Amino acid sequence: MTTDDILLKDLNEAGLLRLTLNDARRRNALSEAMLTALGTAFAEAGENPAVRVIILAANGPAFCAGHDLKEMTSGRAQPDCGKAYFTKIMSMCSGVMQGIVNCPKPVIAEVTGIATAAGCQLVASCDLAIAADSAQFSTPGVHIGLFCSTPMVALSRNVAAKNAMEMLLTGDMTSAERAVEIGLINRAVSGNALRAATQEMALKIASKSSMTLATGKRAFYAQRELPLKEAYDYASEVMVNNMLALDAREGIGAFIEKRTPQWQDA
Incomplete structure (x- = not known):
């Protein structure tokens, strides 16, 4: 085989x-x-x-x-x-x-x-x-x-x-x-x-943004191994960078405007 x-x-x-x-x-x-x-x-x-x-x-x-x-x-x-x-x-x-x-x-x-x-x-x-x-x-x-x-x-x-x-x-x-x-x-x-x-x-x-999924999966496993304060420091940094991404801007905008988001996976 x-x-x-x-x-x-x-x-x-x-x-x-x-x-x-x-x-x-x-x-x-x-x-x-x-x-x-x-x-x-x-x-x-x-x-x-x-x-x-x-x-x-x-x-x-x-x-x-x-x-x-x-x-x-x-x-x-x-x-x-x-x-x-x-x-x-x-x-x-x-x-x-x-x-x-x-x-x-x-x-x-x-x-x-x-x-x-x-x-x-x-x-x-x-x-x-x-x-x-x-x-x-x-x-x-x-x-x-x-x-x-x-x-x-x-x-x-x-x-x-x-x-x-x-x-x-x-x-x-x-x-x-x-x-x-x-x-x-x-x-x-x-x-x-x-x-x-x-x-x-x-x-x-x-159906979700692949960038968002990749960011979240990586962060989930990384923070799990850290002490509480370090986990929050790390997750906060991840979230700040995520907020700056194109898909976060698009997703939040779509939510506010009540429309379906158009992901760029970036």
Whole structure:
């Protein structure tokens, strides 16, 4: 399976880029090939002005089962017992997750089936997530002697500490309903309504100024890591610069004049 086959890409006229994990035989595992494809796709989408919102979906019964453990285990045959290879894969995976956060375009996960380990990390790394009500999530590394330490980074930044620790320490499956309750996903809908629900949200977001969305996404993740005063100082500076932008002038003017704004994405 080629890189183009493993990750399908479809960009429509509304600026919605649909990336579909397409390695159902391996439960859409984050193999080296998949990580390469995802990293490239998010980097290219971030630079493409035609892309306004990214939807990350999957074919098959699993959204993503995490790392390809068979592929990872093959690295143990090396003289260093796989340390260099494991380091490479973890670096690639962390790069993809950070690439999603750093991508200026909003990313929505559309989840069917299971999202486990690094697959759960993938969902948590997306800005928004909508799942089928039959979807399930887990960080099951403890079952095989491998704590889900890198999935923990994304998980702990999206759900409360005790909920994250429960998932990490037990490895139990979490239902879509529970995932909504703890903030891992935005909502759960029937499987038949999933694509339409994701599309509706994506189109709503795509109708906004892409400059404003990029500004807000970048600021959201930056301020979250700062102490309160520093966060307000940073956010105030961002807002001042945002006020000087063309689209802010247009948007405020349109609001006052009761008309539809004409975005220049600048």
